[in-house]
Amino acid sequence: MAKVAGDSDMENKIVVTLDVCFSSDIMEDLLKSNNFDKWRALLARLEEYLVAESTKHNSTLYKFIGDGWIIFFDEPYRGANIIGFISEIEKKFEKEYKDKTYGVLDSPPDVDGLKFGIDEGPLARITMLGKGEYIGRAINISSRLQGAINDLDIKAGYRALISQRLYNRIGKELSDYSPDPTRRQLRNIASDRPFSCWRLSISETVFKIIKAIYWTGTVSNGIDVTKYYIREIRDNRLDVKVSNSICNGEDPDPGEKKSLTIEYIFEGKKQKRTFKEYSQLQLPPPC
Numbered sequence: 001m002a003k004v005a006g007d008s009d010m011e012n013k014i015v016v017t018l019d020v021c022f023s024s025d026i027m028e029d030l031l032k033s034n035n036f037d038k039w040r041a042l043l044a045r046l047e048e049y050l051v052a053e054s055t056k057h058n059s060t061l062y063k064f065i066g067d068g069w070i071i072f073f074d075e076p077y078r079g080a081n082i083i084g085f086i087s088e089i090e091k092k093f094e095k096e097y098k099d100k101t102y103g104v105l106d107s108p109p110d111v112d113g114l115k116f117g118i119d120e121g122p123l124a125r126i127t128m129l130g131k132g133e134y135i136g137r138a139i140n141i142s143s144r145l146q147g148a149i150n151d152l153d154i155k156a157g158y159r160a161l162i163s164q165r166l167y168n169r170i171g172k173e174l175s176d177y178s179p180d181p182t183r184r185q186l187r188n189i190a191s192d193r194p195f196s197c198w199r200l201s202i203s204e205t206v207f208k209i210i211k212a213i214y215w216t217g218t219v220s221n222g223i224d225v226t227k228y229y230i231r232e233i234r235d236n237r238l239d240v241k242v243s244n245s246i247c248n249g250e251d252p253d254p255g256e257k258k259s260l261t262i263e264y265i266f267e268g269k270k271q272k273r274t275f276k277e278y279s280q281l282q283l284p285p286p287c
Contacts, residue, residue, distance in 0.1 A: 079170030
């Protein structure tokens with residue numbers, strides 16, 4: 001029987017939920033080739049790293065959840081420390097994955113690495129089946145945010161979603177992570193209405209597309225084609241001809257010459273360039 005928590009059992013924490021991208025595909029691939037031991041070894045090495053490093057960042061590794069972990073951060077919160085730590089976790093995983101696992105996969109997924117959901121709030125300590133557990137909305141929100149990160153986010157360099165409420169509290173410390181406001185539908189949260197949050201770029205991707213607008217006349221009359229151009233990124237580069245074919249034939253003004261205005265981040269600097277229709281778009285610019 002569960003032991004119900006009282007007021008004295010409530011603790012305020014920042015909750016980070018991390019998950020391995022396409023873990024099911026990776027596990028199935030390794031099982032087919034009798035290399036599943038490499039997956040167990042990868043998770044064991046990452047958990048060993050998390051245990052060793054957590055105390056240095058005022059945090060606790062709470063539990064393993066099948067293909068990821070939940071980490072708690074205690075007050076006083078330091079936003080740059082928290083996001084810096086999850087950035088280091090991503091680097092550690094990428095290195096271990098590339099060195100020890102990627103090479104034995106028959107069909108590696110197009111997107112790999114980790115993704116993170118982040119929220120903050122009171123958690124209740126309870127006992128269930130004789131074990132200490134935590135329950136609270138912040139755990140649910142962080143889990144849903146992590147699950148709302150998609151392939152386009154990752155290709156654009158964004159691997160973390162943080163709730164707007166928490167961003168309003170610690171966001172001033174996060175300018176180095178290219179914060180970008182967005183709204184996502186989170187399953188069983190806010191009656192499935194769009195939930196306000198911010199994307200954070202925690203990876204070392206040197207090239208990130210922020211926005212791409214296809215237009216004639218003025219940019220304000222154009223159509224947003226950002227997702228189409230993000231899909232064309234290969235090895236941190238974009239090398240395509242500007243045309244309707246990139247964006248599934250969408251045309252803001254049929255029969256008229258158009259332009260593409262693209263905002264992007266390269267080596268930490270925000271930039272904007274405009275390309276004429278049928279011109280070759282190459283970003284980052286060739287040396």
